[in-house]
Amino acid sequence: MKKTTQTEAQLRVITAVTEAVEPVIDELELELVEVQFRPEAGGWVLRLIIDSAAGVSLDNCADVSRAVSDLLDVEDMVGHAYRLEVSSPGLDRPLRNLRDYQRCLGRKAKLTTREPIGAHGSAVIGRIEAADETAVIIAVEEERVVVPMALVAKAKLVVEF
Numbered sequence: 830m831k832k833t834t835q836t837e838a839q840l841r842v843i844t845a846v847t848e849a850v851e852p853v854i855d856e857l858e859l860e861l862v863e864v865q866f867r868p869e870a871g872g873w874v875l876r877l878i879i880d881s882a883a884g885v886s887l888d889n890c891a892d893v894s895r896a897v898s899d900l901l902d903v904e905d906m907v908g909h910a911y912r913l914e915v916s917s918p919g920l921d922r923p924l925r926n927l928r929d930y931q932r933c934l935g936r937k938a939k940l941t942t943r944e945p946i947g948a949h950g951s952a953v954i955g956r957i958e959a960a961d962e963t964a965v966i967i968a969v970e971e972e973r974v975v976v977p978m979a980l981v982a983k984a985k986l987v988v989e990f
Contacts (some may be wrong), residue, residue: 850877863877872911875907931960939984940965941983944980952968
């Protein structure tokens with residue numbers, strides 16, 4: 830008999846929760862960005878990270894929490910005690926997929942690449958001008974830098990004050 834690792838169990842919970850709560854969150858005209866399930870100080874945490882074009886308010890987080898709490902309890906997808914948290918991705922949110930890049934057009938971002946991109950090295954900082962499945966175009970001063978998606982190791986928004 831194969832022993833199930835905690836990581837496999839966590840992935841099963843994340844997949845099940847994502848499938849169950851995404852339609853509920855969509856109904857609230859919000860987007861499910863990420864589901865996290867992990868042990869933290871004080872026990873297990875199931876974290877739903879939500880977003881919208883207008884941003885996320887405390888009321889949005891409370892609405893999602895109320896809407897999904899009963900569903901999660903009835904479906905019993907987790908199997909043990911956990912704390913539910915609902916939050917926004919934050920000002921310096923990571924960019925993980927094409928939808929993230931497209932939502933953040935015109936915003937300043939830092940892309941760390943697996944290989945140097947010309948004179949920029951392995952870090953390109955500028956405004957996101959365009960993005961598709963193959964590349965992101967970043968405006969760095971007067972230059973347009975094309976960063977192939979396959980080379981992006983990490984990307985996040987840059988907070989501007």
